Amino acid sequence: MNTEIKNKYIDFLTSICKIETPSDNKANIDKMVDFIQKFAIEQNLQTERFSFSEAGDFLLIKTRECENEKPILLMAHMDTVHKIGAFGDEVVSSVDNWLYGPGVMDCKGGIALGLCVMERLKADSNLKRPVYFLLTSDEEVSSRFSGQTGKDLIIDTAKRAAAVFNLEPSRPRSVTVGRKGILKMRAEIFGVAAHAGNAYFDGASAIKEAAHMVLEIEGLSQREGITYNCGVINGGTVPNTVADKCSIDIDIRVSSMEEMQKAEQTMCDLSQRNVVENTHRTVTVMSKRPPMMVNDKNLQLLEKWNIAAKNLGMDEFKGIIKGGGSDAAYTVMAGTPTLCSCGPIGYGEHTRNEKVDLSTFDDIAELISNTIKLI
Numbered sequence: 001m002n003t004e005i006k007n008k009y010i011d012f013l014t015s016i017c018k019i020e021t022p023s024d025n026k027a028n029i030d031k032m033v034d035f036i037q038k039f040a041i042e043q044n045l046q047t048e049r050f051s052f053s054e055a056g057d058f059l060l061i062k063t064r065e066c067e068n069e070k071p072i073l074l075m076a077h078m079d080t081v082h083k084i085g086a087f088g089d090e091v092v093s094s095v096d097n098w099l100y101g102p103g104v105m106d107c108k109g110g111i112a113l114g115l116c117v118m119e120r121l122k123a124d125s126n127l128k129r130p131v132y133f134l135l136t137s138d139e140e141v142s143s144r145f146s147g148q149t150g151k152d153l154i155i156d157t158a159k160r161a162a163a164v165f166n167l168e169p170s171r172p173r174s175v176t177v178g179r180k181g182i183l184k185m186r187a188e189i190f191g192v193a194a195h196a197g198n199a200y201f202d203g204a205s206a207i208k209e210a211a212h213m214v215l216e217i218e219g220l221s222q223r224e225g226i227t228y229n230c231g232v233i234n235g236g237t238v239p240n241t242v243a244d245k246c247s248i249d250i251d252i253r254v255s256s257m258e259e260m261q262k263a264e265q266t267m268c269d270l271s272q273r274n275v276v277e278n279t280h281r282t283v284t285v286m287s288k289r290p291p292m293m294v295n296d297k298n299l300q301l302l303e304k305w306n307i308a309a310k311n312l313g314m315d316e317f318k319g320i321i322k323g324g325g326s327d328a329a330y331t332v333m334a335g336t337p338t339l340c341s342c343g344p345i346g347y348g349e350h351t352r353n354e355k356v357d358l359s360t361f362d363d364i365a366e367l368i369s370n371t372i373k374l375i
């Protein structure tokens with residue numbers, strides 16, 4: 001890639017990172033969609049925008065309309081886990097070949113990389129298939145805002161495609177062929193409020209009951225099986241009142257839909273009991289993301305990826321299974337061969353130290369482009 005093109009995409013990546021896009025901030029995500037759409041049109045790409053009332057809009061970018069051949073689908077998401085201002089006033093910074101910023105690897109680096117791949121392939125008159133690039137807006141919250149419409153849009157677009165490359169961040173010499181599914185649940189515990197000094201024994205502490213429940217839930221986790229993480233607790237109002245309410249947000253990771261059902265049932269069973277007298281528990285499903293199941297189609301696509309890597313003189317890539325979920329779960333459900341974590345190499349996703357290695361952009365863009373030519 002010549003320096004001019006590379007700089008164009010680094011500038012583009014810097015600009016989109018400066019528009020901070022937490023999953024629940026539709027206004028900022030839409031602002032970013034405006035920016036990306038304008039950029040794509042300037043590169044002579046076609047765009048189609050899908051509006052949502054609560055979620056940020058989705059954007060589909062195409063090298064051209066498909067005629068006979070099925071397109072190749074690239075995917076990435078525009079939302080990040082970072083709250084606005086989390087990276088301070090200087091949102092994006094760089095040290096040597098590393099760029100730091102909210103979403104710089106997860107997944108805005110993937111957006112820049114995908115557009116860079118489209119620019120390469122658009123100029124290639126031998127390429128038989130069009131390339132589509134679907135940008136979603138609430139991946140980090142398992143499609144909570146775009147709901148079934150968002151999931152259906154991913155599935156329908158993937159069904160029409162010959163293969164999917166999800167440009168989530170990568171690690172050297174590996175791509176993801178399977179991912180765990182995520183069940184997010186909220187437990188609410190209700191007790192009886194009372195003055196902590198005058199009527200302590202008239203109260204029933206929801207917090208104390210929640211403490212029992214946390215140990216019961218976390219005790220279910222198995223290293224080689226389902227894991228349960230009580231990640232957020234909210235309860236009580238002031239120190240001198242026995243708390244009558246407490247909630248626990250729980251993140252459950254599963255390897256199959258059977259495990260998802262089993263975990264949900266286990267949580268329902270737990271909600272039927274209590275330890276502290278006069279308290280009771282409820283549980284609610286907040287969101288579900290199915291696992292990205294490993295299958296032969298994904299593994300065959302990995303073989304093509306490795307043929308392209310070998311042709312470029314690169315070492316073999318391993319197919320790995322990850323604990324974190326992604327939108328690739330839906331493209332596998334659609335029956336389309338899928339590889340995930342095909343994006344730029346980076347470290348520190350979901351932390352203040354998130355960074356992407358700009359020096360790897362060229363190689364990965366070339367590898368994706370060459371794999372697409374084999375399909």
Ligand SMILES: [Zn+2]
Pocket residue numbers: 077106107139168169
């Ligand atoms: Zn991501």
